[in-house]
Amino acid sequence: MKKPYAKETICIQSGWKPGNGEPRVLPIYQTTTYKYDTSEQMGRLFDLEEDGYFYTRLQNPTNDCVAQKICELEGGVAAMLTSSGQAANYYAVFNICEAGSHVVLSSTVYGGTFNLIAVTMKKMGISCTIVDPDADYETLCQAFQENTRCVLAETIANPALVVLDIEKFAKAAHAHQVPLIVDNTFATPINCNPFKWGADIVTHSTTKYMDGHAMCVGGAIVDSGNFDWSLYPEKFPGLCEPDDSYHGIIYAEKFGKEAYIRKATVQLMRDLGSIQSPQNAFLLNVGLETLHLRMPRHCENAMKVASFLENHEKVAWVNYPGLKSSKYYELACKYMPNGTCGVISFGLKGGRHAAEIMMDKLELAAIVTHVADARTCVLHPASHTHRQMNDEQLKEAGVNPDLIRFSVGIENAEDIIADLEQALAAI
Ligand SMILES: *Cc1c(COP(=O)(O)O)cnc(C)c1O
Numbered sequence: 001m002k003k004p005y006a007k008e009t010i011c012i013q014s015g016w017k018p019g020n021g022e023p024r025v026l027p028i029y030q031t032t033t034y035k036y037d038t039s040e041q042m043g044r045l046f047d048l049e050e051d052g053y054f055y056t057r058l059q060n061p062t063n064d065c066v067a068q069k070i071c072e073l074e075g076g077v078a079a080m081l082t083s084s085g086q087a088a089n090y091y092a093v094f095n096i097c098e099a100g101s102h103v104v105l106s107s108t109v110y111g112g113t114f115n116l117i118a119v120t121m122k123k124m125g126i127s128c129t130i131v132d133p134d135a136d137y138e139t140l141c142q143a144f145q146e147n148t149r150c151v152l153a154e155t156i157a158n159p160a161l162v163v164l165d166i167e168k169f170a171k172a173a174h175a176h177q178v179p180l181i182v183d184n185t186f187a188t189p190i191n192c193n194p195f196k197w198g199a200d201i202v203t204h205s206t207t208k209y210m211d212g213h214a215m216c217v218g219g220a221i222v223d224s225g226n227f228d229w230s231l232y233p234e235k236f237p238g239l240c241e242p243d244d245s246y247h248g249i250i251y252a253e254k255f256g257k258e259a260y261i262r263k264a265t266v267q268l269m270r271d272l273g274s275i276q277s278p279q280n281a282f283l284l285n286v287g288l289e290t291l292h293l294r295m296p297r298h299c300e301n302a303m304k305v306a307s308f309l310e311n312h313e314k315v316a317w318v319n320y321p322g323l324k325s326s327k328y329y330e331l332a333c334k335y336m337p338n339g340t341c342g343v344i345s346f347g348l349k350g351g352r353h354a355a356e357i358m359m360d361k362l363e364l365a366a367i368v369t370h371v372a373d374a375r376t377c378v379l380h381p382a383s384h385t386h387r388q389m390n391d392e393q394l395k396e397a398g399v400n401p402d403l404i405r406f407s408v409g410i411e412n413a414e415d416i417i418a419d420l421e422q423a424l425a426a427i
Contacts (some may be wrong), residue, residue, distance in 0.1 A: 085205020
């Protein structure tokens, strides 16, 4: 059997496979609908008896090519794009949960994900238990209940930069017969493949490094195909019992390893409609083509900036999993031997007030509600993304009130450091 291509090659070549005389570059299928010759053929599509496109709210060929590329990068069996990272995490969880279900959630997940699960999904009757990602295995296991249906955590937490012990989480999830969903946004498949370590489903906010240029909000869900839903029909009736909205088909029986993504596509996307626009999928694909070049540069620059900050007299602390001083250095070496991400967090001796002075003085690094793209940017989570949380919740989320999130871009590292140097001098 032919060896699968390396990630560099997948970034460039996978997805769109033109036939003779077809466009070399992935076309944007700018269409809502698709034409068929016979009424019967269209009918078979609606019965899911035949594969094909019928309406872009569910599926579009441009999107599917890009999803295929992400699927191969993660080493999965099926994938789909969503309109945002939020939609990806929502669908990933809601695809196997319903009113009365329970989710085990890592306390350090992105603020938007925390709100989604702990606040909004609670209103839908889905409860959660929040766990410390650093908790030992036994403590972690205590979070599970009879009605638990999944575990959700991030490879590298945004913005706490906690590195997940994926094997520990996978073991706990599987001991309780539920899948582990890992949001792999910060590491990207270039630096980590959570499936290799036992994760079952991976989600992405493609808005970040995958797009890489801060152009398009988007998300993706990838299934490893490793979790066998049919072993636990009482836990996953949505996959193992007939779906009345499709003449009683049973996803796990009909689609095997693709059941999870198929259900999310033909049921959740049909009903909730968070499709990514084909235009955005096209731009995401352009971003993906250079992901393998950009990630090492982000990591290299971030190491230089983190070392500079660590040695600066006005800096109280620096958290970057690539630094030997980091609590997560060993986990980072195990799960991400080639580098982690370009995001650093740090605090100043002058606290919150000094942070504000410094941020206002930065010239190259812009204050933006964004992270993980080619341009260096900075954010103060306690005043911005996490402002709905009180100090106690901030601490639980691994976000100190003085934490500055610094997203190192792919400019020249010396220029980024010089910018920080002059801004720190102003304090
Ligand atoms: C940004 C982010 C999200 C949400 O993604 P959007 O594309 O902004 O909806 C989810 N998870 C992580 C880790 C993120 O960084």
